Amino acid sequence: MSNDDALVRFVDIQKSYDGESLVVKSLNLDVANGEFLTMLGPSGSGKTTCLMMLAGFEPATHGEIFYKGNPINRVPPHKRGIGMVFQNYALFPHMTVAENLAFPLQVRDMSKSEQEERVNRALDMVELGPLGDRRPAQLSGGQQQRVAVARSLVFDPDLVLMDEPLGALDKNLREKMQYEIKHIHENLGLTVVYVTHDQSEALTMSNRIAVFDDGIIQQCAPPEVLYEKPDNAFCANFIGENNRFLGKVIEDNGDTVKVDIDNNNAGAVVAKKVNVGGVGDRSTLSLRPERVTVNPEPGSLPNIFEGVAEELIYLGDHIRTRFTVLGHNDFIVKIPNSADHAHLQEGGTANIGWTAEDCRALDPSD
Amino acid sequence: MADAEAETELITTADGIPLKQALKKALWQRKKTALLLVSPLFLFVLITFLIPIFDMLTRSVDNSIAGEQFPSVVVEIQRWDLDSSEIPDETTFQALFKDFKAGAERKTISRLGRRLNYEMSGMSGLFRKTARKIKKLEAPEAATEVMIAIDKKWGKLDTWRLIKRESGNYTNSYYLAAIDAEKLSDGSLAMKAEDRQVYVALFWRTIRLSITITILTILLGYPIAYLLATLKTKTSNMLIILVLLPFWTSLLVRTSAWIALLQKEGVINDILVAIGVLNDDSRLAMIHNEAGTIIAMTHILLPFMILPLFSVMKTIPPSWVRAARSMGATPFTAFRRVYLPNTIAGIGAGGILVFILAIGYYITPALVGGTKGTLISNFIAYHVSTSLNWGLAAALGTILLLLVLALYILYDKVVGISNMKLG
Numbered sequence: 022m023s024n025d026d027a028l029v030r031f032v033d034i035q036k037s038y039d040g041e042s043l044v045v046k047s048l049n050l051d052v053a054n055g056e057f058l059t060m061l062g063p064s065g066s067g068k069t070t071c072l073m074m075l076a077g078f079e080p081a082t083h084g085e086i087f088y089k090g091n092p093i094n095r096v097p098p099h100k101r102g103i104g105m106v107f108q109n110y111a112l113f114p115h116m117t118v119a120e121n122l123a124f125p126l127q128v129r130d131m132s133k134s135e136q137e138e139r140v141n142r143a144l145d146m147v148e149l150g151p152l153g154d155r156r157p158a159q160l161s162g163g164q165q166q167r168v169a170v171a172r173s174l175v176f177d178p179d180l181v182l183m184d185e186p187l188g189a190l191d192k193n194l195r196e197k198m199q200y201e202i203k204h205i206h207e208n209l210g211l212t213v214v215y216v217t218h219d220q221s222e223a224l225t226m227s228n229r230i231a232v233f234d235d236g237i238i239q240q241c242a243p244p245e246v247l248y249e250k251p252d253n254a255f256c257a258n259f260i261g262e263n264n265r266f267l268g269k270v271i272e273d274n275g276d277t278v279k280v281d282i283d284n285n286n287a288g289a290v291v292a293k294k295v296n297v298g299g300v301g302d303r304s305t306l307s308l309r310p311e312r313v314t315v316n317p318e319p320g321s322l323p324n325i326f327e328g329v330a331e332e333l334i335y336l337g338d339h340i341r342t343r344f345t346v347l348g349h350n351d352f353i354v355k356i357p358n359s360a361d362h363a364h365l366q367e368g369g370t371a372n373i374g375w376t377a378e379d380c381r382a383l384d385p386s387d
Numbered sequence: 388m389a390d391a392e393a394e395t396e397l398i399t400t401a402d403g404i405p406l407k408q409a410l411k412k413a414l415w416q417r418k419k420t421a422l423l424l425v426s427p428l429f430l431f432v433l434i435t436f437l438i439p440i441f442d443m444l445t446r447s448v449d450n451s452i453a454g455e456q457f458p459s460v461v462v463e464i465q466r467w468d469l470d471s472s473e474i475p476d477e478t479t480f481q482a483l484f485k486d487f488k489a490g491a492e493r494k495t496i497s498r499l500g501r502r503l504n505y506e507m508s509g510m511s512g513l514f515r516k517t518a519r520k521i522k523k524l525e526a527p528e529a530a531t532e533v534m535i536a537i538d539k540k541w542g543k544l545d546t547w548r549l550i551k552r553e554s555g556n557y558t559n560s561y562y563l564a565a566i567d568a569e570k571l572s573d574g575s576l577a578m579k580a581e582d583r584q585v586y587v588a589l590f591w592r593t594i595r596l597s598i599t600i601t602i603l604t605i606l607l608g609y610p611i612a613y614l615l616a617t618l619k620t621k622t623s624n625m626l627i628i629l630v631l632l633p634f635w636t637s638l639l640v641r642t643s644a645w646i647a648l649l650q651k652e653g654v655i656n657d658i659l660v661a662i663g664v665l666n667d668d669s670r671l672a673m674i675h676n677e678a679g680t681i682i683a684m685t686h687i688l689l690p691f692m693i694l695p696l697f698s699v700m701k702t703i704p705p706s707w708v709r710a711a712r713s714m715g716a717t718p719f720t721a722f723r724r725v726y727l728p729n730t731i732a733g734i735g736a737g738g739i740l741v742f743i744l745a746i747g748y749y750i751t752p753a754l755v756g757g758t759k760g761t762l763i764s765n766f767i768a769y770h771v772s773t774s775l776n777w778g779l780a781a782a783l784g785t786i787l788l789l790l791v792l793a794l795y796i797l798y799d800k801v802v803g804i805s806n807m808k809l810g
Contacts, residue, residue: 078709098712099721111710115728124724125714176714 027051027087028180028212029075034084036070044070046236048084052214054179057206059215059223062233063259068216071233072182075214077101088180099128104173104181108188110165112157118168119144119153125176143171146205163194170202174209183215187222199225220260224248232256249309253296254383257307264313264352266290266306267385273299277377280304285348291323292382303385310341310353312379315362315371322374328352330365346373440788447781450558453550456499457486461554469551469574474542480530483541484521491518505776506560506570507549513540548574561782586766586783590790593763596680597745601692603685604741605734608692612733615693616700630693638687642754645683649674649755675757683755688744692737699733735802743791763787 029052036045045067052058060068073079075086077098085092093101112121119140126136144150147167157165166186173181183202187195203226206213217223223230224244231241232255240252251257258265271289272279278297279289290306297304317325328346337358342365344352354373356362365371398406454461459482467475490496500514520537527533535542552574553560563569563576567584571577578584611630615623633641648654656670665671673679703726711721749764756765763783770780 076709076713078712097718098709099715099717101713102715103713105710105713107706107710109704109706111704111706113707113711113725113729124711124716128711128714128716128720128724172710172714182713 026053028054028056028089029214030087031071031075032085032087034071034074034081034086036067036074036079037082043082043236045074048236048238050231050238050241052180052212055210055212057203057213057215057226057228059217059227059230060233061217061220061223061230061259063218066233067236068218068231068233069184072184072214072216076103076105076182102176102178104176104178106169106173106181106183106186108185110157110169110186110189112165112168112172114157116156117153118149118155118157118160121157121168122153122172122175125172129176139175143175146174147171147201162190163198166190166198167201170205174205174211178211180212180214183213185217186215187217187219195222196225202226224260230260232259234259250295251307251381251383254305254307254385257305257381257383262310262353264308264310264349266308266347266349268304268306270297270300270302270304270382278304278382280306280382282306282347288326290347290380291377292380293378295381296384297382304382305385306380307383308375308380310355311339311357313354313373313375315342315354315356315365315373317372317374319372323377324380325372325374327370328373330367330369330371333365333367344371344373443781443784446777447561447785448557448559449778450502450553451556452499452502453554454556456490456496457483457550457554459483460486460550464547464551464554467547467551469548472544474531474544474547477529477531480534480541481526483534484524484526484530487517488521488524488526491521503549503553505564505779506553507545509540510546510549513538513546517541558778561778562786564779565782565786586763589761589763589766590786592677593746593787594790596677596684596760596762597742599681600684600688600745601738601742603681604689604692605738607685608689608696608737609730609734612693612696612700615697616703617705627697630690633687634690638750639754641687642683642751645679645686645755646674649679649682674755675760677756677760679755679757680752680760680762683751684745684748687751688741691740691744695736695740696730696733699730699736703729731802735798739795739798742794746791747787 029050031048031050034045034048035043037043048067048071050071060071062068070079074081075088077093077096081094085094087093088101088103112118113124116124122140122143123136126139131139140153141150144153147170149164149167149171152160152164157168160168166189169186173183186202187198190198199222202213205211206226215223215226224247227244229241229243230247232239232247234255240247240256242250242252247256248261251260254265257263266280266282268280268282268290270278271281273294276294277291278294279291281289292304292306314322319325326346328344330342331345331350332343334341334343339358340356340362342354342356343350344354346352352373356365400406400409460479463479463482464475467479487496490499496518497511497514500511500518503514504511517534517537524533531542540546552570560570565586567579567587568576569579615626615630618626646653650656651670651672653674655673656665659665660667660670673682707725707729708721711725712718716724746762747764748762749768752760752762753765753768756762764787767780767783767787770776770783
């Protein structure tokens with residue numbers, strides 16, 4: 022992506038609240054026009070702070086934010102023209118739904134007839150047509166959420182920020198709303214910057230996910246890249262389920278490395294060299310539970326070890342199996358519930374294997 | 388199920404008692420406990436508050452003293468016509484003599500004299516003089532001549548009209564006095580001469596000062612409450628202690644402090660003179676007038692405004708104003724259209740609290756009000772403790788109570804009591 026495409030650019034942004042520690046440490050991020058970018062991270066990782074700086078509610082301590090190519094550090098929030106959906110919707114309780122939606126139009130001195138037209142269009146978009154006269158308190162959580170989304174869009178902003186907008190909804194509704202927001206994004210050609218700590222939400226909705234930890238973007242990539250090819254141990258761990266081995270590199274073959282697993286004599290694991298130094302360095306190996314094969318043909322995979330099935334949990338579409346392997350008793354394997362899947366007993370042994378490609382040698386963090 | 392048919396008719400509990408009855412019984416048990424728990428407070432309020440208020444209401448119309456002191460006169464005078472051009476007949480005078488002599492011997496007759504003196508000056512003197520002389524007299528043949536001989540006023544129509552007018556068990560004369568009206572000798576109503584009018588102007592002043600003080604507390608308290616509500620809890624807790632600090636010192640001490648600050652030779656005038664803003668001979672009169680009452684009462688009542696405002700503002704998440712800003716509202720528009728409407732409940736609660744406290748405030752205006760800054764309650768206190776005209780004090784108090792109730796109803800109509808949030 023070239024700089025000209027970027028709708029939003031964070032350049033060397035730093036933010037401190039107390040003058041003693043940095044909440045955001047050197048943020049550089051471009052958001053492309055029409056992109057759905059999610060800032061994902063644990064609480065306190067600085068993602069909401071970044072959103073608030075973009076919205077204009079928090080000043081950046083250092084660096085510059087560009088919106089449509091113009092620096093906006095000194096532009097007050099009401100002149101930025103950026104729509105925003107807040108965590109608890111922030112609907113105005115003293116106004117009806119229609120009045121809430123008309124608010125951004127009224128402050129823009131739009132004519133009454135155009136206000137009405139736009140409000141109706143926005144209500145229809147979120148399928149709340151007949152509820153315009155209700156007060157927010159008379160709506161369900163999901164309906165309030167839709168009003169909040171409609172309100173952030175009613176004045177046609179090019180960019181909409183969403184700060185954990187689905188956090189207060191129950192699971193089913195949350196999933197439904199994820200699709201609705203995704204569709205609105207696609208239909209309107211909006212640019213959305215979305216903040217969440219829910220990784221499945223991020224995977225469902227985003228074009229790109231920026232994983233935040235400790236004030237730094239750990240990795241910024243499309244969901245499938247992030248899941249399948251995490252750059253570091255934090256991303257591997259934070260996104261999806263993950264089996265981890267800690268060990269020391271004993272052999273470096275360019276593309277792959279051989280890692281000797283700690284506290285274990287069963288042998289070394291061949292892994293893809295991703296984010297690790299040379300021979301003698303420590304590394305975290307990361308392996309997704311669904312990329313493990315049970316009872317592979319001997320010799321077909323570079324890594325085949327004997328494991329003991331400690332626990333079997335039947336989950337319908339797959340059987341979640343906990344193995345003890347290579348001295349680790351928390352090795353999870355997802356065995357698909359297909360006609361020819363392996364039948365295991367608790368306490369029984371089985372060979373389990375995986376490719377070098379699926380097992381990523383990463384930095385030795387924690 | 389065998390009893391399925393019966394169940395459609397009447398739902399019963401497992402042991403056959405109708406469900407409604409069982410529910411009622413269970414609820415009654417709970418209600419009984421609740422009633423038992425409130426009863427001490429209820430009795431307390433009844434004895435110390437409701438009964439005295441009722442007593443006050445009755446005192447403001449009570450005229451039983453006429454019947455007590457003039458038991459025969461009030462009966463005889465019924466036959467006499469108020470418009471008559473002649474004084475009552477001998478029978479009435481006989482009754483007057485009898486009642487007066489009995490009253491003089493009981494030494495209670497002067498009370499009635501004092502009572503009638505409220506309506507017509509000179510009555511107290513007439514009663515004292517008559518009581519003194521009548522003790523030595525025996526029941527005469529011609530009571531009319533004897534009484535007129537004691538004092539010519541007994542032969543005056545006005546005296547008898549007054550007695551006739553005030554012979555009932557109830558009177559409206561206290562209320563008339565409380566609104567600066569009087570009954571003329573022919574029984575018609577009229578406003579008192581302008582230089583004798585006191586209370587209407589005083590009511591207006593009380594209302595005017597109370598409104599001024601309420602508005603001042605809103606203007607001064609709103610930013611402080613906002614600050615308290617938006618600061619970090621640790622800081623705001625400390626500031627709340629500062630807001631409440633005045634409550635820890637005696638009201639008297641606080642008011643006296645204002646005297647020290649505001650008087651002509653006080654701290655503020657001294658400073659203004661010292662820095663050359665004022666000449667020594669043009670020191671500001673800030674106390675013992677309306678200004679003194681307003682300044683001191685605004686200070687004293689400010690916490691009653693800040694606390695309800697604070698508790699309402701505390702519930703307003705910062706995201707509301709931020710949402711408004713993100714939608715293109717200037718800071719002022721966001722405040723006016725979003726923040727302010729949501730604090731109306733607090734303004735209403737604080738406003739009605741401050742106003743009702745101010746309208747009945749006593750100590751502060753008494754100390755710093757001088758003659759121009761005193762309020763209606765100071766006059767009520769005067770009539771209770773100094774002039775002993777309890778009837779008038781009760782009438783003034785009742786009017787004040789009705790005024791507050793009227794404003795409360797007005798507030799309910801305009802803002803709605805259910806919107807009020809005290810905490």
